[in-house]
Amino acid sequence: MITPINSINVSKLDQYVHPITKEAAIEVASNIRDDDRRELEEGHGLTPYEYLVNIEAKNKDCVYFEVPNGKIAGMAGVDSSGEFQGMVWMLCTDAINEFPVTFARESKRWIELQTQPLLWNYMDPRNKVHKKLLKFLGFKFLREVPFGPNQLPFIEFCRVRRSRRS
Numbered sequence: 001m002i003t004p005i006n007s008i009n010v011s012k013l014d015q016y017v018h019p020i021t022k023e024a025a026i027e028v029a030s031n032i033r034d035d036d037r038r039e040l041e042e043g044h045g046l047t048p049y050e051y052l053v054n055i056e057a058k059n060k061d062c063v064y065f066e067v068p069n070g071k072i073a074g075m076a077g078v079d080s081s082g083e084f085q086g087m088v089w090m091l092c093t094d095a096i097n098e099f100p101v102t103f104a105r106e107s108k109r110w111i112e113l114q115t116q117p118l119l120w121n122y123m124d125p126r127n128k129v130h131k132k133l134l135k136f137l138g139f140k141f142l143r144e145v146p147f148g149p150n151q152l153p154f155i156e157f158c159r160v161r162r163s164r165r166s
Contacts, residue, residue: 020062025052028075031093039124043148071095085118120158
């Protein structure tokens, strides 16, 4: 059985990573990075408001990230497609540039708490910040594929959790 992020020991996450709120989703949608906006609009045919506010309303397992100055840096979630895999996503604001090390470390802690052995999705290769972050988080880039309503070249990526031996 998959354990939702909100039922994982939230005290480990509560300094900079919080369960999503509608206000946080609106904040991210209003201040989304240009590359993230482009990825949503060209790759999915959605505006940030359409995507993030609808995600917040239906998926309570989403989280938002803050940085030490209290600004909201982004929002993320895993849409489970069964017990063994999930489609991971993250959209960010420019606040990630103010505390990049803190943001990257907190993102890694959050990723490490995910229970699915396989996390995957597609990314716009023009989004250099996300590509660098995905590499830091342990994701591998698999192949370039035509993606979304515009059939733009996107990169499929994944992260396979290594089994932990007792």
